[in-house]
Amino acid sequence: MKANELLLWLSARHEGSWQQFRAAVDELHLDNGENVPNQDDDGELPLHQRLRLNFELLAHVEFFAHDCEDGWRIVPPTLAAHPMASGVRAVFCGARSPALQARVLSAASDLGCKVEVLNQFGVPDVLRFTASDVATLAKLTEQTGLHFQADAPLAILSHLPPCDPPRRQNSSEFPTGDEWNIHEFDTTALAWSQTDRRKARAARTGMFRFRHRFHRPSYFLRWSGATFKVPRAVGLYILLKRSRQDLLIYDALTQTLRVKAICRPPKLLERALALCSGLPPAYDSAILTYADVPPEIERHAADLLRQPLR
């Protein structure tokens, strides 16, 4: 499983640039020809992007965050727990080494935790530990030197800002230059369509994507005639709230949350949803499905996204 080796490489290097990450993906995944078609962002993603999203989602690595603005940095090993009907389940996030992994598995076995190792393409082995109470998992982390986070999904959600329109004093400007490829988000078709700078400037409300071959895409929200640089997902949900588009579908029976792939939630909110199961969302027919999401977490997430529940 090449994703395991990639996680070990990231753990050994601690931090690096985006190009180094891409080179490592190329180097480690070349042998198996594990590559996927290059499609638009509402479909499947290139392998390196898919790996980035999965590693970020499962809280192994932070990309483009504070202190690693141009690249990535490995997160210290953490057991992210959350309550379940049958006890407490924790997911092993962050850095790994072969020795550390062996220590954790051995200690978990000694403490009587139920251990699950799940294999999935594009994801390092998902290690899940289930215990009857939080204290057992806390003890496991004490013995192995891991960080422990109780109620991880709720803890993350409790410290995230909602998708509300930005304040006027935080306005910014579109990037200058003619080499930018500009798209506008169509809230009816839920797709990006080509536009130009003049139309973007004239728009009173809208979401615009600026692409350049040597830069990461930038996203700008036009709101009440002002321009704001915002994360992609935040801007989309602000816009979709305004156009009264309901996107979230929750099945309380199976505890699954479904959302269109192009309207992927903000990454930290998505991380909270993914940590409920320890697995990235399943992708099928341009729909993302998050598993094992308790109603409480779903309500909190929907409120942060300013979306009604269906």
Next chain:
Amino acid sequence: MTKFFLLVLLGLAGVAAWAWSSGHRVKKQLAQQKEHEDARLKAEAKRLAEEKKSARLAAEIKAQEDARLKAEVEAKRLAEELRLAEANAKAEAQAREDARLKAEAEAQAKSEARLAAEAEAKRVAEERRQAEADEKTRLAAEEEAQRLKEETAKDEETLNQPAEEANPEPIPPSKPRDYRPLAPVSPTTRQGGGPTRTNRQPQNVSLELRLQIDFGRDGGVKTLALVPERRDGMPKQIEIEGSRRNEWNDNYYDAVPAENLGDCLQHNVEWRGRSGTRFWRWVLSRREIHVLASGDVSGLYQFGSVPCLVLDADHAVLAAVSLREDVEAALGVAGCSNFMVLDETTPGVPSGWLLFRDVKPTRAVQRRDEAHILNALCPLRDIMPHYVGGIRLTRRTWLAGFPPRIHFTGELEESFSVMIDGHPAQRAPDGAFEATGWDDVGPHDLWYGDGRETFALETIDENWERWHAHDFGTGAAICGGSIHHVAGARWQQVRVPVSNPLLVGARPGEVFFCVMRGDVRCEFVTVLVPFTPVWALPPDPAFANKQTSRIVLLNSADPIPLVEIRNANSGARHSVRAWISTIRRAGCKQLALETETNSAKDLWRNYRNLAKHLAKQNWRAMQ
């Protein structure tokens, strides 16, 4: 007379009666006045008592509120102190780091000056060598032309003679063209429309520009890029042709995807870069054949340019369309079979060029002369180590437990032997060489033929640190799957119902009011508290709704009796007062417990008793 007396008596009687009635009326009025006054005084006393009572209650509420506010201020002060201490420590560390960086920068500047001097000397030598090579080529071409002329004349003479069996040649006959190796070339005048520059700054260093190809799953070329070389002592960030590039690894800067590469490769590609007052130059010389080897060999994934074919390695060859037959013949001589030829109809293949895929030479081929263009397709007999797979951390370092397979390129004779750390190595079934302890942690010496290299295996440094990766101003930072307090203190995390933000700990004085966010409706939140909370109470227990409000038990911990309060500072005294007041008010209100178990009831009773006891024993002392 009698009548007179009678009248007098009657008058006197009347006066007496009037006097009596007047006196009685006055007396009655006085009594009434007294009664009224008593009533007024009573009412006044009652009013004063009520006012006094109200004032006492108000003072008590104010004192509690003050205590709460002071507790919050104290908590903030502590947090601020911690933050300042951390900031000071950080500033000191930064100062040390700055000093270290300055020293390093000075050393680096010296090193770069030395490198620049060396590079300049190399460039001058290279120019001389190139000039000699050009001259040699010119002479060779003249000789070849002369030879062809003579051979043509000879052929014409022998047209009617029987054809002789062709003498097998190491490489097929071809037109002599210049092949310039990937080493930096001398400054040249650009051909075509690109800007022409001469090397006016003799201190500039010429570096390599290498080609990189990334194939898509559809068989086409996904990315065709140019990669600027990086050498020791060069900065991590550099400005190349006006755009900033970052260090990719020790040997390269970020790859630059190229547009219209077909046209670019028709000419010399030359880039200029600078960092501060230092300048560099990258050159990819014009040639009609570019050989690219797999990442294991070239260091660039999936394929990166190399000087020539390497035996038993995977390659891709980019060649001008006009050379198709020559290249196919040369590859055949080198033992390549089953290679594919992609032309410009394949996505990503530049116009005017052909891309040969799945090229794997198996035979060494003797070269004609140094300048022959097809020499790039002649694999050498030279034996070089070829590290395949493993988890590579740096150029010659791999992760312990994931070592590379050690193969060799070139022609291996029967007598070829390999030693690793002094132990003779044996061939494994996959053809790689292994010896005792070859994959142990640490550096290893690899001896082969008459060559020697070192490689190392390292374990992972498990000193991973948490940092404020995402901070949205809530007092907590998110890092991976966990949150932590931004001040760096070890605050406790606790999940509390949003209806019960007033938290009480086991130690008198441990009282904390969580500021709940108003922008999200939820039942529970995770908050950070400077102590381990035991009870979660409604925001103001005295005014809580008894029907709906509950006392929530968070942790079962017995109260810790207060030992001494006299010497405590005013903040601590206020905190203790707030702790006592909070518990007593909740108790007086007779709020129900959320979980009415006997143990919870007993615990709550213990807290109430302690609060009552402290209020009686220490209240005066604390004033």
